[in-house]
Amino acid sequence: MRRRLTLLVAATTTLVLVAFLVPLALLLRTVAQDRAVVAANADVQSLVSLVGTADPDSLRLTVDQLAATADRPVTVYLPDGTILGDQVAPTPAVRLATLGRSLTTSDARGREILVAVQGRADGTAVIRTFVSVAELNRGVHxxxxxxxxxxxxxxxxxxxxxxxxxxxxxxxxxxxxxxxxxxxxxxxxxxxxxxxxxxxxxxxxxxxxxxxxxxxxxxxxxxxxxxxxxRLRTPLTALRLEAESLADPADTARVTAGVDALERAVTGLIRQARRRSAVPDGESAAADAARVVRERVEFWSVLAEDTGRAVSVDLATGPVAVGVAVDDLAAAVDALLGNVFAHTPDNTGFAVTLAVRAGGGAVVTIADNGPGMPAGLIHRGASQAGSTGLGLDIARRAAQASGGRLGLDTGSSGAVVTLELGPPATPVGPATPG
Structure with missing residues (x-):
């Protein structure tokens, strides 16, 4: 925009200057030519009275002095054929002037000024001067x-x-x-x-x-x-009290563990809502994918056992650092495992695999033996099974935040969800066992 404005002003200024300076230049040339012609005419007119009355000898001296000071040729043609001043042969214009007519002619060399002087006893004399092009254009350039x-x-x-x-x-x-x-x-x-x-x-x-x-x-x-x-803390507290009143200690432990997990999720949600971003300034989101996936699979294994689902787990050994926060990764894995239970009938087995991703990060694969998930679930808010439709979108956003992606392959033999997680932005040390 800055360059365009500059070019616009330059073009406008140039047009205005051309419209003003070109006529002014032509006017200056005309004024200079008129000035030279007027000066030549003044020199010629100074001789008119003398040419009409003086004798040739006196006139010769005056003409020679004028030619020397005028810086241009001055010639006087007397009626008897005598030429005074610059010896220039009579031109056709001079012969025309002898008829008693003063005139000015122009050619490529300049302007010839002729003045006819009448009143002499022997006839008409002619005064000639010549203004060259150089004199006409003097000072113009x-x-x-x-x-x-x-x-x-x-x-x-x-x-x-x-x-x-x-x-x-x-x-x-x-x-x-x-x-x-x-x-x-x-x-x-x-x-x-x-x-x-x-x-x-x-x-x-x-x-x-x-x-x-x-x-x-x-x-x-x-x-x-x-x-x-x-507000969810109040019903969670009531649910914890109800769990503690169960007669079977195993049921109590299982329900209490679920309540604890839900309470941690609520606490994390409150903390995330209170702060400006999911990661404090100056820090990079990072988590040990092996530990988080192992914990979430162990949590869901209890429900899988109750529903008769066979669980196959194959996790990479050692810490596997990924560029996503622990809470976000846990929520993504919970969403994927929850979809298995939501979209497959009981007694349908599933497999969870964690492998190291080429270039850093991890690949989490969850495959089930069910009929496959409906199309469109990967879009936020889209669901064909009565759910909120946010589960796979949570996993997708976690994957994209780490530089990875979420893939879904569904068919008659079951669904395979692939969660690719990128490495953390800054290297992290070995995770502390938890």
């Missing part, structure tokens, strides 16, 4: 050079002014663009400094108002989520 230099200076000055104005116009637009990108990157404290024309100041104010409104809405949303999550 210098004036044109001055005009050209003046035009160049005016164009450069116009470009400088246009560039300064364009910079003042473009800088606020660039700042608005930077602020909008910062807002898009979740830097909600970014604000634009109003500047430039009134329209841009209004846009900056509107952008700042929008950023503030987004902050308010997000703050209200986090508070609502946190309040809603906090």
């Amino acid at each position: 210098q004036a044109w050079a001055v005009l050209a230099g003046l035009g160049a200076v005016l164009i450069l000055l116009g470009l400088a002014v246009a560039d300064r104005l364009a910079r003042r116009l473009v800088r606020p637009i660039t700042e608005l663009s930077v602020v909008s990108h910062r807002l898009a990157n979740a830097e909600l404290d970014a604000r634009a400094q109003p500047g430039g024309p009134p329209e841009l100041r209004e846009v900056a104010g509107a952008l700042n108002h929008l950023a503030g409104r987004i902050q308010d809405l997000l703050r209200e949303e986090r508070e609502r989520v946190a309040d809603l999550s906090h």
Whole structure:
């Protein structure tokens, strides 16, 4: 935009200067030629009275002096054929002037000025002078050079002014663009400094108002989520008390473990809603995928045993670091395993595999022997089995946050869900056994 404004001003300034300087240059040339002709005529007219009355000897001396001082040829043709001054043969124009007619002729060499002097007893005398092209255009080229230099200076000055104005116009637009990108990157404290024309100041104010409104809405949303999550603590406490009153210690332990897991999830949800992002500033999300997957499989194995499902587990040994938070990874694995129980009948087995991903990270594969999951489940909010439709989307977002992806292959022989997780952004040390 800045370059286009500069080019526009340059083109406009050039057109204006051409429209002004070209006629002025032509006028200067005309004035210079008229000045030279007037000077020549003045020299010739100074001889008219003398030529009409003086004798040839006196006239010769005067003509020679004038030719020497006028810096141009001056010739007097007397009626008897005597030529005084510069010895120039009579031209057709001179012969025409002897008839008593004064005239001026022009050719490629310059202008010939002829004045017929009548009143002599012996006939009509003719005074001739010649103004060359160099004399006609004396000083013209210098004036044109001055005009050209003046035009160049005016164009450069116009470009400088246009560039300064364009910079003042473009800088606020660039700042608005930077602020909008910062807002898009979740830097909600970014604000634009109003500047430039009134329209841009209004846009900056509107952008700042929008950023503030987004902050308010997000703050209200986090508070609502946190309040809603906090309200779940009361029924969880009641559920824990009910579990402790069960007669079978095994049932008590199983239900209590489920309540503990749910309470941890609620606590994590409250913590995540209260803070600005899932990862504190300066830290990188990281988790040991082997440990998290093992814990979640052990949790779901109790329900699998109750529903007669055979579970096959093949996990890579040792810590497997992935670039996703522990809570997010646990929620993703729970969502995938929960889909197995939700979309397959009882007594349907499934297998969980964890392998190290080429280039870092891990690949979690969950395959079941059921009829396969309905199409479209991977889209947020889409479900054909009465669920919320958010399970696979949670897993997809966890995978994408780590630089991986979520794949789904479903058919008559069952469904295979592949969760690829990328490595953490910064290297992490060995995980502490938990």
